[in-house]
Amino acid sequence: MRRIVAWTLCLTLLLLTAAGCGGPADTGGTEGIAFTDAAGRTVTAPSHPQCVAALSASFAQVWLLAGGTLAGVTQDAVEELQLPVGDAQIVGSVKTPDSERILALDPDFVILSADIAGHRDIARVLESGGIPHAFFKEESLSDYLQTLRIFTDLTGRDDLYAENGTAVAAQVSAVLDRVDPAVGGEIRVLFVRARSQGVSAKARDHMVCTILEEFGCVNIAAREESLLENLSLEQIIAQDPDVILVSVMGDEAAARAYLQAEWESNPAFSGLTAVREGRYFFLPKRLYHYKPNAAWGEAYETLYEMLFP
Amino acid sequence: MLEFDAVCAGYAGMPVVRDVTLTCMPGTVTGIIGKNGCGKSTLLRTASGQLRPLSGRILAEGEPIAGLSPRILARRIALLPQVRNVPVITAGALVMHGRFPYLSFPRIPTDRDRQIVRDALRTMGAEAFSDTELPRLSGGERQRVYLAMLLAQQSPVLLLDEPATYLDLAHQFEVLDLLKTLRQAGKTVVVVMHDLAHAVSLCDRLVLLHEGAVVFTGSGEELCESGLLPAAMGVEPHRARDARSGQPVYYFTPCARGAEQ
Amino acid sequence: MKHCTRCCSRKRIALRLGILTGALIAVCGAGLLIGSVGISPADLFRALFSADRSDPVYRILVYVRLPRVLCATLAGGALACAGALLQSLLANQLASPGIVGVNAGSGLFSLLGVMLFPASVVGASVGAFCGALLAVLAVFALSARRGAARSTVILTGVAVSSLFTALLDTIVVLRPDLQLDRLAFSIGGFSGADMQGFLGALPFFVVGIVGSMLLSYDFNVLALGDEMAAGVGLRVRRLRFFGLLLAALLAGSAVSIAGLLGFVGLIAPHAVARLIGRDMRVLLPGAFLFGAALTVLCDMVARTAFSPYEIPVGIVLSYIGVPFFLVLLYRGKSRKRGGASDAGV
Numbered sequence: 001m002r003r004i005v006a007w008t009l010c011l012t013l014l015l016l017t018a019a020g021c022g023g024p025a026d027t028g029g030t031e032g033i034a035f036t037d038a039a040g041r042t043v044t045a046p047s048h049p050q051c052v053a054a055l056s057a058s059f060a061q062v063w064l065l066a067g068g069t070l071a072g073v074t075q076d077a078v079e080e081l082q083l084p085v086g087d088a089q090i091v092g093s094v095k096t097p098d099s100e101r102i103l104a105l106d107p108d109f110v111i112l113s114a115d116i117a118g119h120r121d122i123a124r125v126l127e128s129g130g131i132p133h134a135f136f137k138e139e140s141l142s143d144y145l146q147t148l149r150i151f152t153d154l155t156g157r158d159d160l161y162a163e164n165g166t167a168v169a170a171q172v173s174a175v176l177d178r179v180d181p182a183v184g185g186e187i188r189v190l191f192v193r194a195r196s197q198g199v200s201a202k203a204r205d206h207m208v209c210t211i212l213e214e215f216g217c218v219n220i221a222a223r224e225e226s227l228l229e230n231l232s233l234e235q236i237i238a239q240d241p242d243v244i245l246v247s248v249m250g251d252e253a254a255a256r257a258y259l260q261a262e263w264e265s266n267p268a269f270s271g272l273t274a275v276r277e278g279r280y281f282f283l284p285k286r287l288y289h290y291k292p293n294a295a296w297g298e299a300y301e302t303l304y305e306m307l308f309p
Numbered sequence: 310m311l312e313f314d315a316v317c318a319g320y321a322g323m324p325v326v327r328d329v330t331l332t333c334m335p336g337t338v339t340g341i342i343g344k345n346g347c348g349k350s351t352l353l354r355t356a357s358g359q360l361r362p363l364s365g366r367i368l369a370e371g372e373p374i375a376g377l378s379p380r381i382l383a384r385r386i387a388l389l390p391q392v393r394n395v396p397v398i399t400a401g402a403l404v405m406h407g408r409f410p411y412l413s414f415p416r417i418p419t420d421r422d423r424q425i426v427r428d429a430l431r432t433m434g435a436e437a438f439s440d441t442e443l444p445r446l447s448g449g450e451r452q453r454v455y456l457a458m459l460l461a462q463q464s465p466v467l468l469l470d471e472p473a474t475y476l477d478l479a480h481q482f483e484v485l486d487l488l489k490t491l492r493q494a495g496k497t498v499v500v501v502m503h504d505l506a507h508a509v510s511l512c513d514r515l516v517l518l519h520e521g522a523v524v525f526t527g528s529g530e531e532l533c534e535s536g537l538l539p540a541a542m543g544v545e546p547h548r549a550r551d552a553r554s555g556q557p558v559y560y561f562t563p564c565a566r567g568a569e570q
Numbered sequence: 571m572k573h574c575t576r577c578c579s580r581k582r583i584a585l586r587l588g589i590l591t592g593a594l595i596a597v598c599g600a601g602l603l604i605g606s607v608g609i610s611p612a613d614l615f616r617a618l619f620s621a622d623r624s625d626p627v628y629r630i631l632v633y634v635r636l637p638r639v640l641c642a643t644l645a646g647g648a649l650a651c652a653g654a655l656l657q658s659l660l661a662n663q664l665a666s667p668g669i670v671g672v673n674a675g676s677g678l679f680s681l682l683g684v685m686l687f688p689a690s691v692v693g694a695s696v697g698a699f700c701g702a703l704l705a706v707l708a709v710f711a712l713s714a715r716r717g718a719a720r721s722t723v724i725l726t727g728v729a730v731s732s733l734f735t736a737l738l739d740t741i742v743v744l745r746p747d748l749q750l751d752r753l754a755f756s757i758g759g760f761s762g763a764d765m766q767g768f769l770g771a772l773p774f775f776v777v778g779i780v781g782s783m784l785l786s787y788d789f790n791v792l793a794l795g796d797e798m799a800a801g802v803g804l805r806v807r808r809l810r811f812f813g814l815l816l817a818a819l820l821a822g823s824a825v826s827i828a829g830l831l832g833f834v835g836l837i838a839p840h841a842v843a844r845l846i847g848r849d850m851r852v853l854l855p856g857a858f859l860f861g862a863a864l865t866v867l868c869d870m871v872a873r874t875a876f877s878p879y880e881i882p883v884g885i886v887l888s889y890i891g892v893p894f895f896l897v898l899l900y901r902g903k904s905r906k907r908g909g910a911s912d913a914g915v
Binding site: 354357359378379380381382383384387388389390392393394396397398402403406407409410412414415416462 | 661784787788790791793794795797798800801802803804805843847848849
Binding site: 092097098104106118120124125131 | 634880
């Protein structure tokens with residue numbers, strides 16, 4: 001599916017280019033590094049770019065891990081991840097970056113997130129302005145490694161790939177080695193995301209789902225599609241999961257208050273296996289809401305401890 | 310000249326008026342009278358071509374109107390409906406709308422159109438407020454403007470639905486005078502009226518509709534003497550003599566209960 | 571002379587249209603000069619004439635500010651004209667593109683566009699345009715059975731809107747991940763404006779404007795009321811159909827590049843009618859100028875007021891547009907205005 005999407009995007013972009021919307025990124029013939037980005041486009045970025053803007057905190061972090069410096073970041077990089085971005089300019093919020101400020105930086109490379117609709121708009125502006133840019137995504141460790149590979153290739157810091165990539169991958173495989181798939185298959189997990197206004201189950205397209213799959217655990221929502229649309233307490237009781245994992249989005253206190261009112265105040269909730277056995281967990285935001293990046297090992301480790309006591 | 314040839318008309322296949330055969334001559338005012346719901350307005354709408362007759366034909370100037378395009382039809386027959394909008398435009402602009410059947414794209418009036426509009430306003434005594442917006446005019450002034458618009462349409466046949474309703478008495482007489490002006494101009498005027506006294510005094514010929522059928526055609530005097538009025542309209546005519554002119558005049562009183570029908 | 575005959579004289583109308591034109595040119599100029607990044611006018615002119623694509627100033631001007639100003643001009647002007655058309659066609663002062671299903675239709679189909687073609691950059695825009703057109707055609711097709719009378723059209727519009735909104739809600743319930751796309755569309759804005767979107771919408775906009783200008787005198791005649799307009803030879807039903815179609819083309823071209831900015835379509839025609847009267851031959855160009863100028867101005871405020879963070883332009887439109895509109899509404903004498911129905915007299 002993802003591949004079809006990527007190809008469609010690629011074709012569309014080709015068509016748009018043919019329609020005369022301005023040529024693709026042109027680096028003026030200087031040495032550049034070509035790679036395929038998360039949108040499936042072939043991008044040529046200059047090696048050792050000096051002026052880079054990252055429009056999402058997670059990828060700003062990866063760029064720093066790759067030894068890069070940043071000229072422009074979005075608000076979330078400073079306010080949520082508190083990244084050491086030096087004197088980088090803030091070029092708007094992650095959802096609606098300010099294209100004018102980005103262009104004013106005259107960047108030689110712009111890092112975009114494939115998951116954010118506003119970044120597609122920015123890409124069109126960058127496209128017409130002939131500024132090299134690429135989309136990235138991070139839903140799994142391999143996505144992260146791929147991004148880091150590209151970034152360290154651009155910065156020329158193989159040592160940092162070893163430190164922040166290879167080492168992290170080793171940590172993860174050490175955790176995976178400890179997993180007994182026979183035991184994992186016995187554990188039935190409900191993974192939900194909670195906001196101040198509601199709670200919904202997640203079956204795929206999330207790093208926790210990916211890890212659960214690798215651990216061989218049963219993600220209830222992936223089996224019971226009806227849970228995705230309408231997650232009622234009644235259904236949870238009927239499924240009686242062994243573990244409940246909650247990822248909190250937005251305001252943490254408000255989301256917890258919502259769960260308190262919706263679930264925890266109900267006497268039936270305390271009768272659930274997961275609750276009785278103390279396996280009703282709130283996942284730390286740092287590891288599971290934002291992209292873990294260099295902490296992928298820790299993310300696997302923490303989840304392992306929750307699932308296999 | 311406007312002719313009805315065995316016209317049946319109504320809505321959704323249900324006839325409201327049946328088998329009307331009638332000829333209205335140029336230079337005369339024909340009044341259509343009858344009780345509420347007897348089909349007066351239906352007959353007028355059919356005559357204007359906006360309602361297709363269920364059977365029978367309407368002929369304007371001797372030609373059936375069925376096949377005519379709306380613009381050609383508008384050059385033959387002009388209609389003043391009872392209910393209409395009051396757009397925020399000047400009186401002059403409204404009268405110019407009467408020239409619409411003659412304006413082709415891009416709808417730019419010629420000097421001749423402007424002259425016709427000025428003449429129409431003058432004939433109806435409305436040239437003084439030609440530049441005034443319609444909502445600022447009084448009811449009587451507005452009626453003059455609408456009649457001027459009909460005149461500017463230069464159609465030989467004019468159909469008017471209750472032109473004097475909702476006006477105060479002085480303005481009602483004013484409108485009757487304007488209708489006489491139209492008659493003098495040689496128009497075939499057909500007017501639906503509910504005020505019997507006005508109808509009798511104004512119209513050259515009256516057509517009495519009762520339950521969808523024409524039960525009488527003739528002059529006002531003949532109608533009053535026919536003895537049909539109590540049954541068809543529920544009123545009793547009384548003859549009197551105008552003290553000054555010596556002409557016969559009629560006034561009407563309600564029938565005693567039970568005498569009706 | 572007991573009536574004020576001069577308040578809408580030709581000269582005054584021409585003067586006011588001239589002022590509106592000047593205002594539009596001025597705000598467009600300001601929109602190019604002012605942005606979240608401070609650039610001196612001298613630098614802008616130098617960059618513009620150097621035509622150097624690698625110059626950041628040139629890029630900002632040509633790839634960010636110019637498309638935004640153009641898109642705001644087109645969208646604001648088109649919505650205002652569509653509103654003027656509908657208010658005249660339906661003889662309803664509350665008519666705006668939303669009343670004939672444009673908002674609900676374009677909302678639904680832009681979401682379908684995103685859903686069915688998630689990778690396409692134009693899915694939402696094309697969907698929005700088709701949705702606007704489809705909704706209006708559905709409204710007309712349904713109401714034509716009853717002669718397309720004004721109240722029938724309005725009520726059918728309400729019904730079709732409700733149905734489309736229900737479908738939209740169903741999709742969002744089944745696919746909660748589309749909630750954000752829905753929100754982005756319904757707030758509207760120009761942060762994604764580019765020349766391609768503008769050029770894509772332009773032909774429809776031009777057809778809409780030229781068509782409605784050609785028919786403007788006929789719309790004036792329609793204001794007489796259906797029966798009377800038919801009496802002077804106007805094909806009422808056909809005109810109403812073309813009018814709705816033109817309004818849909820205009821509103822569709824606007825929503826395809828800007829999302830929903832419904833409010834412009836409601837107040838711009840009223841504001842302009844107060845300045846220059848309701849003669850469609852001048853109201854349509856006036857509404858275009860006013861709607862375009864207002865939208866360009868508000869977009870400029872939206873992207874500069876809290877720079878580098880952008881406020882949705884719809885919100886700014888309400889903050890700036892509503893007080894202005896209220897001043898216009900209450901300033902003059904309480905003149906009787908609008909196509910009040912007038913039984914008999």
